[in-house]
Amino acid sequence: MDIFLQLIVSGFLVGGIYALIALGFVLIYKATNIINFATGEFMMIGAYIFYSLMVYLKLSPFIGVPLVIICAALLGVLVERLILRHMLGQPNISIIMVTIGLSSILLGVAEVIWGSEFRSFPPLFPRKPIIIGEIVLRSNLFYGFLLALVVVAVFMLLFKYAKIGVAMRATANDQMAAFSMGINVKTMFTISWAFGAIAASLGGIIIANIGGVQPTLGHIGLKIFPIVILGGLDSIIGAVVGGFIVGIVENLAGGYLDPIFHGGVKDLAPFVVLILILLIKPYGLFGTKEIERL
């Protein structure tokens, strides 16, 4: 019973962090209808930039984090301007494949710059593990979760109340209408990509703080697909709930099944879940079914 509870709680915490990364995906999808396969790579690049700032420039995290936010925003803007702008009006499958190509580029560039070895993060949080009753939680998981929660909350508030958030939601809902209301749709696209990159990068920092950073960190980014399919591609709440569920499921699967299969089940479990969801409820828990016009 102890192990069960332990797995659930730590799964919940890591799920919260996944939710932040999934948010990075949903923000872009909601505003631009583009599936960003490079979300994981945004996450990885954010982690590496932060690592470099901390280790090579010996900056404090309080300067490092804002700098990463700026760099991430820049990355998002560059990607949108240089690549996605040219793909306006192209069929959906082409745009999806562009982001697949993008993920490949970012993965390769990261390895060229930083090499392929694993690097562990300098500690950001106090090292003492957090103990709740019988459950022991690693501090970087616990504090990382709190941080992720804060960022997600900020984004959600931004979306609901800030002018820019409302403008982005309007653009996501109906581009033409937003356009005629004086919203600069192109700018909204760029901003969405910036926000998406920021969310993913912050998630990347938090994850890398727990498990270290290497170019294949981006593969964790692939987990967002089970999350957003489970939650619904265009739902922010879905990303959060989906994140929690996937975090818990993978922890349970890893805890109980890894010993049988000699490892690897933990990373696989979300994708088995994905296939099951596609069978049962493909639009996810909170997603909206598109009504097609003829």
Next chain:
Amino acid sequence: MNILSIDDVSLAFGGLKVLSDVSFDVNEGEIFAIIGPNGAGKTSILNIISGFYRPEKGRVFFKGKDISHLAADKRAAQGMGRTFQNIALYHGMSVLDNIKLGAHTHLKTGLFSGLWYWGAAHREEIKLREKIEEDIIDFLEIESIRKKPVSALAYGLQKRVELARALAMRPKVLLMDEPVAGMNAEETEDMARFILDIKEEHNITIVLIEHDMKMIMDISDRVLVLNFGQALTQGTPGDVQKHPEVIKAYLGQKKA
């Protein structure tokens, strides 16, 4: 004889009521027009007949049989042809291939005979080509553009190719959604002539949505008027034109 019967059909998208209790019959061999202001639900009726939308209530009868639960692709096989408001041609294929696609349900080539090709598939393709050339390409006067990619064609010609494709379906009923939208007077006359020829030579029943009143009144046998998803009235063009509700819907009420 009723070839098509719409019985008490209602359709809603969430809170938006698109159609309410619409009923009408279409006689075999006639040209039946559906008119009404934008948003009245005309295309939705066609989509229900085609099988793309499922109504909340009501049934659709075709050739006497209840097809309300029949899948869209099976309805096409039964003889329901269709053209679309926003041209739905396949840009990846030439004019000829687009037309051949219309005949899909009448062909038999399967996966394995297709991969092998020589033999049954080849014979079928040649026979198809002959039939299309004689019955459709000649008829619609589109010989010169056969091999052209459809995206390179002028709008009016694209509409004609769409009609050709619908004819290749060998339909008993042809559903046409605004066939002359955006055409000038000459193109409209050509299309009207084709539609009349289709009715007379091929004995195909036509259900037609249009805004061009002159054309409707000229070629239709009977007209149904829709407004806000409800059937206002139906009858011959002459009757409908004089109906006070119709005049009110289109022109508004005279200020007292």
Next chain:
Amino acid sequence: MYIGDFKEAYASDQAVFVNTTSRFWLGVLFVLLLIFPFVAGDYFLFMANLAGIAIIGAVGLNILTGFAGQISLGHAAFIGVGGYTAAILATRFNLPFLLCLPLSGFMAAFFGIIVGGPSLRLKGLYLCIATLAAQLILEFVFVHWESVTGGIRGINVSSPEIFGFVLDNDFKFYFLTLVMVIICVTAARNLFRTRVGRAFIAIRDRDISAELMGINLMQYKLYAFGISSFFAGISGCLWVNFLKTVTPEHFPLMESVRYLAMIIVGGMGSILGSIFGAIFMTIVPEMIKTILGLLVNIFPTAMSFLFPLQQVIFGLLIVGFLIFEPHGLAEIWYRIKNYFHLWPFDH
């Protein structure tokens, strides 16, 4: 330049190679392909075999993604299924190669249909994600189902034997590859002269109106998926028999991306494009290796950049072609051909 190219029968009008000139050049190509192995060195023979095997896989993927519009990120995994099937049938059950070949195809097709099937009801995006899941799940199975797949060590196979001939070197294997490429390319090209191929294109371009034209979307998407995976299985079988071994590291996600690059660079929706793309994306990694090998004198650690540099270049090729030349090398080829057809006139 030819003027006055009249056809008198529909059959000749619809032929793939419409006139004597193109049939002549096709014949020349065939002869060159037959002579090639006798004059080429070992390295080029090796590369030619790899390219041929890639062509079959690329044609399969193009049918599904380029023609039918359903993106697959799992192509490498299905090639793997074919490869493992071939290896297991040959080593465990001692089946003759000519039986292993189609069975590998069917096994891959079977897996493809299971995994993709349920998602075919939905829009292509969901199929894409399902294929990603399939890729990752199959990668796991390849590594962990040790009793069947041999785990990380994999399975070794001996040279294939056909009608008593043992194909124990690249020269002999070349002819098998050549025959298979000709068969697969021809079969694929044939498909698009029939209603099946047209249905695929219709589904890609406008699937809703395709359904209203009488095309059963689910059925034809399954066909596209099945055929594509079948070709992948064949490609896998040939690959494993060529390299004489199968291990999990041959079928990672990056390989699925390389196949996508093949059809994007070569030209989606074009059989000829699949051929160009496959050859191109087989040569590119080799070129990178060669260039880095030359640079080792200046930068001793140059070779460690091989893998990441490949990834960057694959990605750049995909993005670059999608933005600047979305119809790929095939389009460039047609432009050049048309120029010479009309020469010396401009248009």
